[in-house]
Amino acid sequence: MDTEENGHFIAESVLVDFCVSVLEKIGVPRGDAIIASKNLVEADMRGVYSHGVVRFPIYVKRILDGGTNPKATPFIERQTRTTAVFNGDNGLGHLVGVKAMQLAIDKAQEGDCAFVAVNNSNHFGTAAYYAEMAARQNMIGFSFTIGAINHMAPWGGAEAVLGNNPFAIAFPTREAFPVVLDMACSVAARGKIIVAAKEGKPIPDDWATGPDGLPTTDAVEALKGFVIPVGGPKGYALTMAVGMLSTMLSGAAFGHDVGELYEKTTTAQNGGHLFGVLPVASFDDLDTYLDRMQKGMADLRNAKKATGVDRIYMPGEREYLSLLAARERGIPIGPMLTKDLQALAEEYQVNFELIN
Amino acid sequence: MDTEENGHFIAESVLVDFCVSVLEKIGVPRGDAIIASKNLVEADMRGVYSHGVVRFPIYVKRILDGGTNPKATPFIERQTRTTAVFNGDNGLGHLVGVKAMQLAIDKAQEGDCAFVAVNNSNHFGTAAYYAEMAARQNMIGFSFTIGAINHMAPWGGAEAVLGNNPFAIAFPTREAFPVVLDMACSVAARGKIIVAAKEGKPIPDDWATGPDGLPTTDAVEALKGFVIPVGGPKGYALTMAVGMLSTMLSGAAFGHDVGELYEKTTTAQNGGHLFGVLPVASFDDLDTYLDRMQKGMADLRNAKKATGVDRIYMPGEREYLSLLAARERGIPIGPMLTKDLQALAEEYQVNFELIN
Numbered sequence: 001m002d003t004e005e006n007g008h009f010i011a012e013s014v015l016v017d018f019c020v021s022v023l024e025k026i027g028v029p030r031g032d033a034i035i036a037s038k039n040l041v042e043a044d045m046r047g048v049y050s051h052g053v054v055r056f057p058i059y060v061k062r063i064l065d066g067g068t069n070p071k072a073t074p075f076i077e078r079q080t081r082t083t084a085v086f087n088g089d090n091g092l093g094h095l096v097g098v099k100a101m102q103l104a105i106d107k108a109q110e111g112d113c114a115f116v117a118v119n120n121s122n123h124f125g126t127a128a129y130y131a132e133m134a135a136r137q138n139m140i141g142f143s144f145t146i147g148a149i150n151h152m153a154p155w156g157g158a159e160a161v162l163g164n165n166p167f168a169i170a171f172p173t174r175e176a177f178p179v180v181l182d183m184a185c186s187v188a189a190r191g192k193i194i195v196a197a198k199e200g201k202p203i204p205d206d207w208a209t210g211p212d213g214l215p216t217t218d219a220v221e222a223l224k225g226f227v228i229p230v231g232g233p234k235g236y237a238l239t240m241a242v243g244m245l246s247t248m249l250s251g252a253a254f255g256h257d258v259g260e261l262y263e264k265t266t267t268a269q270n271g272g273h274l275f276g277v278l279p280v281a282s283f284d285d286l287d288t289y290l291d292r293m294q295k296g297m298a299d300l301r302n303a304k305k306a307t308g309v310d311r312i313y314m315p316g317e318r319e320y321l322s323l324l325a326a327r328e329r330g331i332p333i334g335p336m337l338t339k340d341l342q343a344l345a346e347e348y349q350v351n352f353e354l355i356n
Numbered sequence: 357m358d359t360e361e362n363g364h365f366i367a368e369s370v371l372v373d374f375c376v377s378v379l380e381k382i383g384v385p386r387g388d389a390i391i392a393s394k395n396l397v398e399a400d401m402r403g404v405y406s407h408g409v410v411r412f413p414i415y416v417k418r419i420l421d422g423g424t425n426p427k428a429t430p431f432i433e434r435q436t437r438t439t440a441v442f443n444g445d446n447g448l449g450h451l452v453g454v455k456a457m458q459l460a461i462d463k464a465q466e467g468d469c470a471f472v473a474v475n476n477s478n479h480f481g482t483a484a485y486y487a488e489m490a491a492r493q494n495m496i497g498f499s500f501t502i503g504a505i506n507h508m509a510p511w512g513g514a515e516a517v518l519g520n521n522p523f524a525i526a527f528p529t530r531e532a533f534p535v536v537l538d539m540a541c542s543v544a545a546r547g548k549i550i551v552a553a554k555e556g557k558p559i560p561d562d563w564a565t566g567p568d569g570l571p572t573t574d575a576v577e578a579l580k581g582f583v584i585p586v587g588g589p590k591g592y593a594l595t596m597a598v599g600m601l602s603t604m605l606s607g608a609a610f611g612h613d614v615g616e617l618y619e620k621t622t623t624a625q626n627g628g629h630l631f632g633v634l635p636v637a638s639f640d641d642l643d644t645y646l647d648r649m650q651k652g653m654a655d656l657r658n659a660k661k662a663t664g665v666d667r668i669y670m671p672g673e674r675e676y677l678s679l680l681a682a683r684e685r686g687i688p689i690g691p692m693l694t695k696d697l698q699a700l701a702e703e704y705q706v707n708f709e710l711i712n
Contacts, residue, residue: 296611
């Protein structure tokens, strides 16, 4: 990932406005463009560059090519008081996801748990963003999605019928950030294998298989093969479960039906997600729960450190610290990405002013 | 694990009756003993021997030592129409878990999703058992638990403040078994490290750390250290999340408060779980969902096989095939375990008749 090492910085507001302006010029209503752009840029703020504006060009291309609907009006297909199927109308995943999680939060206002299954959506960025929306309302938030590209074989297989299928679970805390698990199901991101292949370096033997489905340390062979899930057969089961949660209740695409984010840009992906919320106060007094969380976090943070380690972080803490740093000095943005976004800025005649 | 290789077989009904009879003799009411014993023996039927009757002696010991309450009357501490906190009254986890999941299923009868958080429970066996209860009612079932022993350090740590924290998610299908993910969060079970240490063999470098928190291939050092979570920091976050889901809403023990299943047998563990259900028919027509599942399963099963692989299994399928085989020929039971259970049978004067 090309990031701060040899790049520039850009202010959050400038980057959000840039995305909003480009999206508006290609037909996305301003209000929707703001929701999607804030979501997208927060990934960069949190240091999750792989899911930030590095994806913006493909989102734009998909709208231009007809694969994503800029004027989507997502709607409830079916609902009970605590469940819903939400149709994204093939809109930007970042917009659909926010609306669907908000629906789950709204359904929980009387103290119920609530789950919303989504179809007809698109790549939605980081799973954590939605789970954290719930945590800020003092609810435990769940966010599951099917990946936008198949890169993984079932355990024992040699054919890509599974995505990387990320998910997130966020817990309200008394701190400035929620504790949040956000993980994809492969040992290593495919991007790392691409880098190794370019540099002619071997990869660890648990990252990927070759096209024959057997583990390989040859990065070039690995790119013809499949990423390996965390924990082997455990990760296969986890990937499958996250994928099924994200699609089977709503009819979103699974298995062979999953599209290709970067290749098939003219057709809808029918992406799927599942969002859920558990309002803390329905289980116990909020303060009691928050006391428990502080004690639990202290047990983890104050554990004896491994040799050479100074500090134990809570999941989500590094990302929060990255966000604070980005507010202070701007968002780091590498030279290749800067060039790509500058080209878009020029094409659409919108501002893209760097800090340095 | 000592299993069928050089052992005996026992009929399901004999093994269940044996457990029921022993539990009755130490004060567990017959109805409760039946619920717990069926649950326990099903783990052996499914080939998950690590969570079957191999644990029966410690469950008995804990009751005798006062650490577990044989006459527990679990009760609802607090509830809304779709949530509850369920107090296990320090009863057998296998009993408490069944009652708590049944409460979640009951709460979902009008089509709501429902979640039940549990405190004051004990080691509950396999997470899959509860998730499958929901799947048999055409609900997606979730089952989370805090581990009964801390064996894992937080990422960067060198102190055991996390358990192995297993969880399960089960999906209804048209087949004879639900698809079910059931995983603990470490790369390898600690039992495998014990075996390697006994045999003087090295272990792979991603199984465990030594007491300094750094990875080791020395099995003896590893037993003084900590198991490594799947996917490194990903697995740390996952373990933490499963642990928090299982305890923070109910006030069950987390971190330093977690007891020791085998060591501290005179005091209550205050074990915690979380059970959840999503009724399929609240999201879409059941038949439509089942069609999707069959298609999704076919995509996985029919994927091209890796070199040397004949068949791709669905998660939960091997366990179901094991269960069918156990019904046919009995449950395999190794010589050491046979001896342990025969001793109990003699002590309590109950039947323990082997097939061969």
